[in-house]
Amino acid sequence: MLLAIDCGNTNTVFSIWNGTEFLCTLRTSTHHARTADAYFTWYSTLVKHYDIQAEITDVIISSTVPRVVFNLRVFADRFFGCRPLVVGKPDCLLPHAPRVDEGTQVGPDRLVNTAAGFDRHGGDLIVVDFGTATTFDVVAADGAYIGGVIAPGVNLSLEALHMAAAALPHVDISNPQQVIGTNTVACIQSGIFWGYVGLVREICTRIKGERDRPMKIVATGGLAPLFQQSADLFDALEEDLTMHGLTVIHKYNKDNS
Numbered sequence: 001m002l003l004a005i006d007c008g009n010t011n012t013v014f015s016i017w018n019g020t021e022f023l024c025t026l027r028t029s030t031h032h033a034r035t036a037d038a039y040f041t042w043y044s045t046l047v048k049h050y051d052i053q054a055e056i057t058d059v060i061i062s063s064t065v066p067r068v069v070f071n072l073r074v075f076a077d078r079f080f081g082c083r084p085l086v087v088g089k090p091d092c093l094l095p096h097a098p099r100v101d102e103g104t105q106v107g108p109d110r111l112v113n114t115a116a117g118f119d120r121h122g123g124d125l126i127v128v129d130f131g132t133a134t135t136f137d138v139v140a141a142d143g144a145y146i147g148g149v150i151a152p153g154v155n156l157s158l159e160a161l162h163m164a165a166a167a168l169p170h171v172d173i174s175n176p177q178q179v180i181g182t183n184t185v186a187c188i189q190s191g192i193f194w195g196y197v198g199l200v201r202e203i204c205t206r207i208k209g210e211r212d213r214p215m216k217i218v219a220t221g222g223l224a225p226l227f228q229q230s231a232d233l234f235d236a237l238e239e240d241l242t243m244h245g246l247t248v249i250h251k252y253n254k255d256n257s
Helices: 036-049 066-080 108-121 154-164 184-211 224-231 241-255
Strands: 002-007 011-017 022-029 058-063 125-130 133-139 145-152 216-221
Touching: 002 066, 002 241, 011 241, 022 036, 036 066, 058 066, 058 108, 058 241, 108 125, 108 133, 108 145, 108 216, 108 241, 125 184, 125 224, 125 241, 133 184, 145 154, 145 184, 154 184, 184 224, 216 224, 216 241
Parallel strands: 002 058, 125 216
Antiparallel strands: 002 011, 011 022, 125 133, 133 145
16 A cells, blocks of 8 residues: 655645555644654554554655655655655656756645646646645646746734734634624734635736636645635635645556656
């Protein structure tokens, strides 16, 4: 079985794939000092809780935090006896090579989302990922990543507002009942929510204008459903898009090894 690991700036997600479906998904906070032994203690405890009898034969890793990759490599080698594929490394093949400026390193998460989006929806695609950053990945008709946009994430913007303005409280993002807030919390929630609705809509409109063709918009990330329910911004929601992309890339490497 395949263990797919997606390490983001905030959380690290482990999913076990049996070739047909994900048997379970485990989540922990990202911490660069966590050792291979600590990963295994956490992982094995939760797998027992889910009562999964899974023999891991392969591991694939996507990480936007380079400092954690070494310990994840050791984790895979020590406890599963395999050398993991690491997205973005030369020995990890991609279904479609990105077409960007020479010397540009594309984030592994964006490569994975591109592979997943193309596999499920075809090309001429915009993938919007609500993570620590809000990213827009543009996928060409042939499945290649050809560039995108990076904006501050929703929660990052809320945290920055709270940290920079001492008088403003920390609030949770929600869909406000009306645009005009009648108290401080409502004002902040309205500004963040409708501000990001405007940001997503405008950026997607401009991407479509530059590409001069119809494009499908696919969203992923924890806050995507909140924005979709209220603003109808996306053509599709994919909660497991990144994990699916890891299985696509793993299969491509197996088929071409």
